[in-house]
Amino acid sequence: MRFHRIFPVLLLVGFSLAFASCTKDIYRQNNKAHKKSVKQTTGLIQEIPKTKAELDYDTLSITDEWVGTTNFSLRKPNYVIIHHTAQDSLVQTIQTFTVPRTQVSSHYVIGRDGKIVQMLNDYLRSWHAGKGRWGNDTDLNSASIGIELDNNGREPFTSVQIESLLVLLERLKWKYGIPTANFIGHSDIAPSRKTDPSIYFPWKRLAEEGFGLWYDEEVVFPVLTAQDSIAIPIENTDSLPSNTLDPVLALRIIGYDVSDEKAAIRSFKLHFIQRDIESALTETDKRILDNLYKKYL
Numbered sequence: 001m002r003f004h005r006i007f008p009v010l011l012l013v014g015f016s017l018a019f020a021s022c023t024k025d026i027y028r029q030n031n032k033a034h035k036k037s038v039k040q041t042t043g044l045i046q047e048i049p050k051t052k053a054e055l056d057y058d059t060l061s062i063t064d065e066w067v068g069t070t071n072f073s074l075r076k077p078n079y080v081i082i083h084h085t086a087q088d089s090l091v092q093t094i095q096t097f098t099v100p101r102t103q104v105s106s107h108y109v110i111g112r113d114g115k116i117v118q119m120l121n122d123y124l125r126s127w128h129a130g131k132g133r134w135g136n137d138t139d140l141n142s143a144s145i146g147i148e149l150d151n152n153g154r155e156p157f158t159s160v161q162i163e164s165l166l167v168l169l170e171r172l173k174w175k176y177g178i179p180t181a182n183f184i185g186h187s188d189i190a191p192s193r194k195t196d197p198s199i200y201f202p203w204k205r206l207a208e209e210g211f212g213l214w215y216d217e218e219v220v221f222p223v224l225t226a227q228d229s230i231a232i233p234i235e236n237t238d239s240l241p242s243n244t245l246d247p248v249l250a251l252r253i254i255g256y257d258v259s260d261e262k263a264a265i266r267s268f269k270l271h272f273i274q275r276d277i278e279s280a281l282t283e284t285d286k287r288i289l290d291n292l293y294k295k296y297l
């Protein structure tokens, strides 16, 4: 092969090698910075609380004498919060989570191909939840594991991605004893700010596998269940059995922040109804809500 033919090939190979080593270098530097931060954080928990005598100010909350107990362990995550990245690739998301200026991260990122990348030890606090509330917990970052699914928000999630997610959830649930009800979405904890994961996220499938709660379809849609071969519009089912349902109270019992009622309804619909999320609660939605909130009592 003449040089003028081989030259572009050499150039391409050279460029690829340079790019690969450059990418490697970026992660090497990043991982070094990560280790330094972990060391600083570890230093915090190695500090021995100061006694009153050692402090230059007086307060009743500090004891005179330090006595260390031998009985303790690390605090554990008690929630899993699921997101979609709203980005176009796994590489792009990893880049976002390794640049200090973004101030965002998550414990795990799962690619469209099912590849799982862990970016932080489960015991450390990642910055994925932001300002939010679930029940009376207002610091979800401290209490949760964040999982980001590579997805732009306008497309279905791939089946391999969901299969990987289920494997990861199984491990987390087993390892930390996370309650079934505590597998939730970002939009659930931040109704007025977030709409991820999108309407395409298979919450019902997750609930069937033991991650998150779901309503009893045979109770909510008795007509459909009895005649499931006939397509009956669900809006035509019986009206709500209980006229006493207070939707806002029910949403609050589930865990939603109802300070913005419209946003809370949208987040509820995004998770459990997955259509017409911007509209008010229909009779069917109320039937679902009525069945569901009792599971959270």
Ligand SMILES: [Zn+2]
Pocket (backbone or CB within 6 Å): 082, 083, 084, 128, 186, 194, 196
């Ligand atoms: Zn999110």
